[in-house]
Amino acid sequence: MRILLVEDDNRVADALMGALRRHGYEVRRAENAADALAAPAADLVLLDLGLPDRDGIEVCRELRARSGVPVIAVTARGDEPDRVRGLRSGADDYVVKPFGAAELLARIEAVLRRSVRQRAHEDRLVAVDGLEVDLGRRTVVVDGRSVTLARKEFEILALLARAGGAAVPRDRIVVEVWQTTYDGMSRTLDVHVATLRGKLGRAGALVQTVRGYGYRLSLGTAAGGPGADGGGAEAGRPAAAGE
Numbered sequence: 385m386r387i388l389l390v391e392d393d394n395r396v397a398d399a400l401m402g403a404l405r406r407h408g409y410e411v412r413r414a415e416n417a418a419d420a421l422a423a424p425a426a427d428l429v430l431l432d433l434g435l436p437d438r439d440g441i442e443v444c445r446e447l448r449a450r451s452g453v454p455v456i457a458v459t460a461r462g463d464e465p466d467r468v469r470g471l472r473s474g475a476d477d478y479v480v481k482p483f484g485a486a487e488l489l490a491r492i493e494a495v496l497r498r499s500v501r502q503r504a505h506e507d508r509l510v511a512v513d514g515l516e517v518d519l520g521r522r523t524v525v526v527d528g529r530s531v532t533l534a535r536k537e538f539e540i541l542a543l544l545a546r547a548g549g550a551a552v553p554r555d556r557i558v559v560e561v562w563q564t565t566y567d568g569m570s571r572t573l574d575v576h577v578a579t580l581r582g583k584l585g586r587a588g589a590l591v592q593t594v595r596g597y598g599y600r601l602s603l604g605t606a607a608g609g610p611g612a613d614g615g616g617a618e619a620g621r622p623a624a625a626g627e
């Protein structure tokens with residue numbers, strides 16, 4: 385397992401690298417945000433939020449938007465708003481300095497276990513009402529007919545499919561699909577969703593707008609999808625819609 389340690393403090397970095405290597409991890413260190421963002425892919429990132437060149441929260445968002453790599457935020461600030469900020473930025477876990485090596489190693493193991501499970505889950509096929517999204521092969525089938533989507537269109541659909549029926553906020557879709565900030569991207573997102581719906585034909589109605597929030601993929605009658613809510617009939621499933 386390769387760990388990217390982003391830490392500007394030499395003393396802290398040396399101690400951590402020693403502990404991690406003794407436990408069999410391959411460790412690469414980045415001393416600042418620029419190094420971290422230029423580093424090769426890792427299996428997990430230990431990210432100090434107090435970096436000299438950029439806010440660690442931004443770095444966290446950027447890393448996650450690019451690859452979905454698990455991130456454990458490390459910080460000296462222990463107060464509640466910063467914890468919440470760290471977790472909201474996309475970090476999988478959060479440790480506050482000073483912490484013991486044993487605690488950190490336990491958290492790393494837990495986050496890596498979760499990440500492996502999640503990846504196995506992501507390889508799965510999401511099938512709902514005649515729409516099949518193969519997240520591993522990046523293919524889409526509607527009523528047995530293969531549909532060709534542009535890259536961004538597929539990524540939007542895959543993101544919604546992975547959310548398992550939960551609504552995904554507009555800004556998160558933009559960050560993850562376009563890897564940029566949300567500002568000025570609102571219309572671009574809507575245009576892509578409109579094209580996506582058009583290409584999906586009958587199944588396009590499964591991509592639902594959640595007003596003032598984002599989008600979700602309706603899992604209406606999905607086999608084994610217990611999360612389906614019986615509510616709002618308006619955008620339900622089109623039994624044999626002839627639009």
Ligand code: CA
Pocket residue numbers: 391392393432433434435
């Ligand atoms: Ca620091």
